[in-house]
Amino acid sequence: MSRPSTPRLSPEIIGDAGLALSRAGEPFGVNAIARHLGVRSSSLYNHVDGMDGIVELMRVRLLATYRVDLPRERWEEYVLAMLRAQRQAYADHPSLVPLLVGKTMTSPTVVEAYDDLATVLADGGFLEEEILSIIAVLDAFAIGFGLDLAAPDDIWQPNEETRTLRRLLESGERGRARADHTFELGVSVLMDSLRARLTNT
Amino acid sequence: MSRPSTPRLSPEIIGDAGLALSRAGEPFGVNAIARHLGVRSSSLYNHVDGMDGIVELMRVRLLATYRVDLPRERWEEYVLAMLRAQRQAYADHPSLVPLLVGKTMTSPTVVEAYDDLATVLADGGFLEEEILSIIAVLDAFAIGFGLDLAAPDDIWQPNEETRTLRRLLESGERGRARADHTFELGVSVLMDSLRARLTNT
Incomplete structure (x- = not known):
């Protein structure tokens, strides 16, 4: 018998x-991943050293999907694209966020992505x-708005009278429209300030 | 025998x-809480309807500790105090954040806290x-910076050469000083824009 051409x-x-x-909202520890892949947990340990290692592998793969690969001459364009991509990455995997943070x-590929960003900002003229x-502000921003995007359509359901909140909710947007509107407000705040x-300087 | 004077x-x-x-970094589902309190899981279900209910109870108790109770005449003071308190709340319970969001x-007490904030902003003259x-931007902001505060002392450990990142890390702050500096930068960005x-208007 020949060996399988692709490794399991x-x-x-x-x-x-x-x-x-994680996207399916399920546990993603060693045992869950082994079960999902139909292998023994012990086989996993040949490739990864427990949960910390798994989180770092997930971060690398997340980056492979959401990595921004743009000409780096214009920091504004680069930062905006990165914020949008990271926001979506965190929104797609909310339960992973505390572990990532x-x-x-x-990982060299993760360090490289942040080195790109640091270089873009340095070339852009920031102190x-x-x-x-x-960079930490940008990360915090992407995380906060990513989790906001992962929020349910209705953030509040007041059952009692309020002075202000219920009135605002009645005329306010819901769901994706609300989250996008909020993100655009946040982005404009951030970019103006940068x-x-x-x-x- | 008399009944115990305080309910279990x-x-x-x-x-x-x-x-x-959650603060101890441990699971906080129905079974874990029952074990922690030395009761049966079935007793818990007399008080709470599964994990969603538990999350809402945790939110209420979080608010009891971190609630800002200030004169509401000055929105800046109120918003700043709230951001600082929420940032600490999320930093103390990072694994709870995705569930809260x-x-x-x-809960009436939670709705009331947000109604206070909405009223402060309306009275302050915001559209x-x-x-x-x-409010969503403030929440996203507090969450992002709360998780940033929960980050390890070293965010990156580059093992290879970089163009920019390693140089910046060598002279940069670490740990709490770094997180606080970042938060102050973020706060100034946000408050300027508000x-x-x-x-x-």
């Missing part, structure tokens, strides 16, 4: 399986000592 | 138990049709 397990396969489970990033903070920091 | 189970006790488990808010978006919206 690889870092990519494991990362993708974790993402598929809780773990130091070590070097502000760039890491700006432009202002650039003008002041 | 109440919505408050269940919500607080869930929060304690994923569920419609129904009524923008207030729900502003003030500008007010001036333009």
Whole structure:
């Protein structure tokens, strides 16, 4: 018998399986992924060293899908595209977010993506000592708005009288329209402020 | 024998138990909470209708701790205090965040807190049709920066050369100082923009 031409397990396969489970709102630990792939948990440990390793594989695969690959001459265009892509990535995998945030990033491809962003901002003229903070603000922003996009159609369901909230809800948008409107407001806030920091330097 | 003077189970006790488990980084589902409280899972179901109900109880108890109770005349002071409190609440319970975000808010005390905020913004002179978006931006902001505060001391550990990132990391702040600096930058961005919206109306 010949060996199968494609391996049943690889870092990519494991990362993708974790993402598929996360998207489906299911647990994505070692055992769940092994079950999903029809292999033993022990086989997984040949490729990955527990949950931290799985999270990093998922981050790498997430990036493979949502990575922004744009000419880097114009920081505004680059940052905007990145925010939109990351927002969607987090919205598609809300339960993964705390794990992604809780773990130091070590994979070369992940580091490279952030190095791209740091370089774009440096080339764009931002003060070097502000760039890491700006990146953290962009990340926090994408995470917050990604989770907002993952919110249910109705954020509140007030059953009692209110002074203001019920009135606003009656005329307000719901669902995707609401989330998109909010994101655009947030983006304009952020980009205005980044432009202002650039003008002041 | 007399009945115990304090009940072993109440919505408050269940919500607080869930929060304690979440703060410890442990699972906080029905079974975990029952085990933590030394009761049967079936007893819990006399007080709460599954995981959605538990999440809402946890939200109510979270609010009891982190609720901002300030004079509401000055929206800036109110919004700032609320952002700081919420950021800390989310940082203390990162794994709870996707669940909090994923569920419609129904509890009167939760609705009341958001109604306070909506009223503060309306009284502060913001356009009524923008207030729900502003609240969503504030929420997204607090969540993103709360999770940033929950991040490890080192966000990246690049093992290979980079064009920009490693250089910035060598001179950059770490840990709480980094997170606080980032939050202050984010807050100034946000508050500047809110003030500008007010001036333009």
